[in-house]
Amino acid sequence: MALFVSVSCSSFRVPIRCSNEQRQALFNRISPVYDNLNDLLSLGQHRIWKRMAVSWSGANKGDHVLDLCCGSGDLAFLLSEKVGLQGKVIGYDFSEDQLLVASSRKDLQLKACHSIIEWLEGDALDLPFPETCFDAITVGYGLRNLVDKPKAIKEIYRVLKPGSKVSILDFNKSALPVTTSIQEWMIDNVVVPVASNYGLAKEYEYLKSSIREFLTGRELEMLALETGFSRAKHYEIGGGLMGNLVATR
Secondary structure: OOOOOOOOOOOOOOOOOOOHHHHHHHHHHHOOOHHHHHHHHHOOOHHHHHHHHHHHOOOOOOOEEEEEOOOOOHHHHHHHHHHOOOOEEEEEEOOHHHHHHHHHHHHHHOOHHHHHEEEEEOOOOOOOOOOOOEEEEEEEOOHHHOOOHHHHHHHHHHHEEEEEEEEEEEEOEOOOHHHHHHHHHHHHHHHHHHHHOOOOHHHHOOHHHHHHOOOEHHHHHHHHHHHOOOEEEEEEEHHHOEEEEEEEO
16 A cells, blocks of 8 residues: 655644744645655555545535645545535635645646635634635645644634534554554655655655654544534544544534
């Protein structure tokens, strides 16, 4: 099983207290090549995981939905196909260059439903939306990299309509030592060497530490329930290397 590296919102091996400007500069630097790296490192399997995440969000025709930490827009495009021309999709990220890539991809794909996507730049910890305004929310490989995960979950809860779902796809922090060993071996021997061909080895070395510092599936469930979500279930996918939290407000 190959690993997938998605870069959105805030990640990379940078000081914990680095400024947003420093983080944005790093994401802007990787934006021209990271779509190619995603396909290469996952052997295309990230597309299956993303479709699963969108399906778990419960987005339906005509819905108003948010793709938080949208990066170059994979989940936002899939969401637009779910909600159709009567719906609305907002792709939200703090990297201007990632959003430019997403917008250019929309123009190239020429699907009518992509016209309903609005790309917005901003902070995932301080969403500029009113309470209970979204029918569904997705987060792809973003929560793990946010400095304040409880605050991010509270913001998601605040803007999600009662009875609606958030679907959060990310690397799985496994409780099984064998899965952790496989994950770390793949990062050291596949991800970083491949990234080094693009001059991005240092940017991808952060993965091991970010996964170690992430929450387990059970901890994610508890965080969602403590925030106020009525139900929360974490699914292990990709042979246990990836995970998807589904929480209902």
